[in-house]
Amino acid sequence: MSISMIYCPKCGSANRRGSRFCNECGEPLPTHTALRCPMCGAMNPVGNVYCDRCQARLVPMTATPPEEKRYEPPPIKGLSLPTIPLEEKKEEAPPAATEDWLAQLRPAAIPQDVTREESLPPPETGREADWLEQLRAASAAQETGAEEADAWLRQLRESIPPVSPPLEPEPLAPAELPDWLRGVAPPEAPEEAVPTAELPDWLRGVAPPEAPEEAIPTAELPDWLRGVAPPEAPEEAIPTAELPDWLREIAPPEAPEEAIPTAELPDWLRGVAPPEAPEEAIPTAELPDWLREIAPPEAPEEAIPTAELPDWLREIAPPEVPEEAIPTAELPDWLRGVAPPEAPEEAIPTAELPDWLRGVAPPEAPEEAIPTAELPDWLRGVAPPEAPEEAIPTAELPDWLRGVAPPEAPEEAIPTAELPDWLRGVAPPEAPEEAIPTAELPDWLREVAPPEAPPGPLKSPIVPPLLEFPSETATGEIPDWLIELGKEVAPGAPAPPEIEAGGVIELARAEIPPWLEAMRPRPEAPLKEPVETEGLLAGLSGVLSPVLKLEVPAVRKRPPAAEIKEAPLARAQLLQRLLTQPIEVPQPEVRRRGSGLGARIQGWLVTVVLIVAVVGTLLVPRILPGTSLPVHLDTSPARSVYGIIQGLSAPATALVALEYGVAEADEMNLVAEPLLRHLLRQGAHLSIVTTQPEGKLIAEDMLRTIAAPESLYTIVEYRPAGATGISQLLAGAREKPGVILLLTARPASLRWWIEQTQARGEKLTLVAGLSAALEPAAAPYLNAGALQAALYGLGGAAAYESEGGLPGRATERLDALVAGHLAVIALILIGAIIHTLAGPSQEGRR
């Protein structure tokens, strides 16, 4: 909708803004058809709330009562920080509607008094700040909404119970753990850490760090563990001299002087010298073969001579002295497989290897691979697959290796009786039937002994021991620590049986904690996928079917049939019936007023009476000439007018104002004719003026009727603008008229002429020929002297004709006029009598 156009409610046509009437149909247009914007002054349609040009608010917002208003602190938007603490702001008075929004945006550094003094003057009118108020209201609403959001969030948080931490499996007390697992006990129970003194020697080094004070005294540690002191007790760190060779490299640097002397190291550790004391590094000659590779390069000459290395370490000689590699014959069985590749010719002869190392042949020399029969049981699984036929016979395996049969030759598994005590529980998984009986297992292995009854996935995988240690039976030298290990028992646990040479230690069945059980890998049943049989993908399994699931139309299941009860069904049927039936609205009986038979009779009666009275009176003189009604005329008004006109002397000028239209022409012409005739008879020059558009025509007709000579009259052109035109006419008159004859049937024209003639300040004679209806309106002017004389209606004209002896049509029409009057009087009386006797009608009673 255009801003400058408004639409008519009747025809819908567009009209210019501010129009009062429609240009098409003339329908009055409603006022206030446009809203003026207080900001830019643009006109907007009435229904607009915001200006189309400047987006200012046009409709004022409803203001809340002052007592209901509460001060809202300015909202914190974005990253802006509040300039003034909220406590201080609450004490302030509510800001004015004009300038405080600026003060709120100012930084806190600016003092408030200064900012207020320097602030701009408020806007002029409240209407212009409507858009500001709207913005503040919107921001307050946002803050309120944010506060509301925070409130419900707060409530939500309070309603939600605190989430309990996830349950963790209760770890087993360290006392329940097997010895070899105590080192990997969960850290959640550091207080449950087993005192270091209780740990076996080989685990003391991996004791939990939370209890450094419980570290086993170094003297109690076995030789091979003496170097593995807990790192949290550096003050307790074993001197470098005490560390075994293989641990000397990883000994804490803070106490290099604490290294264990090489002489104290067990044979198999002597090759591992700590790197922090390169000066203490074992000469390369001293290192075992298997350690010579990893011996510190700074002192290759410090390698331990091969002869000093234990059997099981002799193969792991440092590579820097490959010539010092232990011959394969000298390597223990279990290390023969890991002989240094650089010197495969140095493999220790098998006979010289301890029983537990005899199965470990160096991998680089597959031709030198120890036959499977020669391998200990626990190494048979890692025996090189290239020579499965080289398995070591079970009889030759040391006791502690007899339980570890190679997987490639499950039939070669060492019988449980031949396995060392510490390996009897670690049976190969491929031969579950070869599980070592629990009674034969040592106590410390009984915990990890595979379960005898349940086959399959319940079997624990073979857990390689953390550290390999030789078997006494193989070499005849059971280390002390192993013996002690057999003797050490957990508190409350049955004492391990005495390890006898060639005896079988029955291992106690270990209780696997739940958390450990959960970590057990579950063997999954292999998925049998269909094998593709055709196409390019023939022979492959797991190929997707080319037919997409989406292309297969889903089989829709029909929903179950709803149970419809009788009552709702009846209501639904009723509703349907009501909707389908046509609506019959009872029409109120409308009776037009007067539309009955009586009203028609009355109308016809009035019509007939009036026609008979008027027409008959006009026709009777023609039929019966000389007959007329005896009428009494009032000649006094006519006598006054006659006298004024009679007083004019030639050459007088009469200004005749013809101010009636065609509708009044029938009566006014009869009034004007005798007056004009009289003026013409007096020799006055007529100047005929009019402010009516049709006045000129009427004047011409009048003059033609009275056969006035054209030299005696002048018809002045039409003058518009009512009173202004009259004023101009009077002002433009070249000479003062002798008389002004006003001929009018309209009260406005009578007033204008009288006012304008009086306003001229000149003494003007004004006489009027008026309609009978203007007699009451003209009486005040006559009494005031503004109007000198007046002639009223047909009666006055007839009296003027009779007074002046001027023949005219007024006298002929007078009888018809009287008859008409009498007819109306009769009808009034008859109607009054009838209706008085009949009583008031229903409309009258309402």
Next chain:
Amino acid sequence: MSKLVRQWIPFIIFLPASIIVLLGYLMPVPGLLYLRDKLVEWATIVAAFALLLGTFNIIHVHVGQIRRRSRGWFSSFVLLLTLLIGMIPPLLPEGTSLRSDLNRAVLDYVLRPVGAALAALIFFTLALAAFRLLRTRHTVASVLFLLVVILVLAGSVPLEGMEQLTLWRAAIIHVPAMAGARGLLLGVALGTVIAALRLIIGGERPYSEP
């Protein structure tokens, strides 16, 4: 700029003109009289132009109705046809018989019969209303009204022997009627003065756009 043109310029023109004409009537100073007469003459010219503008507006409205075939479009057609016919005689040379004959014909056969019919219709309607007045209203005012109508009608052109009715009629006209007429005239005069003052001081601006 638009506000200046729509509101302030008309007010600037109206204010001095109205004051000069008013003072010209109050103080017949020759200079003021001259200005007053000139302004009145110009106003007459503007009024004549407004009449012409109104004529064109009527033509536009009724042509639109004829074009849209809206309700009463035939009446609009007759109106425009009559307007065209009535515009012919004034366009003819002055003094020609054709012009006078056409004017007379229009007046005698169109305007006058129509006027007479309207007047007769008014007379008949008033008579019927007077006849049925007591049918709907049985009040003193209705009876009094009817008595006054009878007296005025009978006394305007009384029959012989009913001259007394003339006196009664004169008494009614010169006492209550004239009092009422005076009151109306005074009210009109006061309202005219107040409206003029409001226009002069700018309280109402019918000449400017909102």
